Amino acid sequence: MGLVLQVYLDDQKVYVCFKCNTHIALHSDIVSKAFQGRHGRAILFANAYNVTPGEKEDRMLITGEHTVADVHCNTCQTLLGWYYYYAAVGEERYKEGKYAIEKKLISKDPQWT
Ligand SMILES: [Zn+2]
Structure with a gap:
């Protein structure tokens, strides 16, 4: 494995990976909080950092057909959610x-104010 470059989000309200505390998203990038994930509630962000989308796949969801890709934390490889290519x-x-x-x-970064 090569060096994993992490993007440090310099913001007051940052969400981090619950396992390894890598910065993942900004509170100000939230598009919707009323999202249904595979294991409960999910948050839709306009952008995410330190994640890499995997293979594209077509998924039939309640809201119709979507082309999505799973996204994993770049640091600990935890499956965090998914990226929408197409609806x-x-x-x-x-x-x-x-x-x-x-x-x-x-989770919320400890420096969340
Ligand atoms: Zn992680």
Whole structure:
């Protein structure tokens, strides 16, 4: 394994990976909090950091067909959520290019103010 470069988010409100504390997302990038993940609530973020989308796959969800990819923490490889490449249903298109992260897999950075 090579060196994993981490992006440090210089912000007051940062969500981190619950396992390894790597910075994952900014509170200010939240698009929606009312999201259903595979294991409970998920948060939709406009952007995520220190994660890498895996293989693209088509998934049939309650809201129609989507092309998504799982995203893992770059540091500890925990599966944190998924990335939306494409949504077939027009009203779901706002999710394209965004990340849904399972709420229980991230925590607030200790410096959250
Ligand atoms: Zn991690």
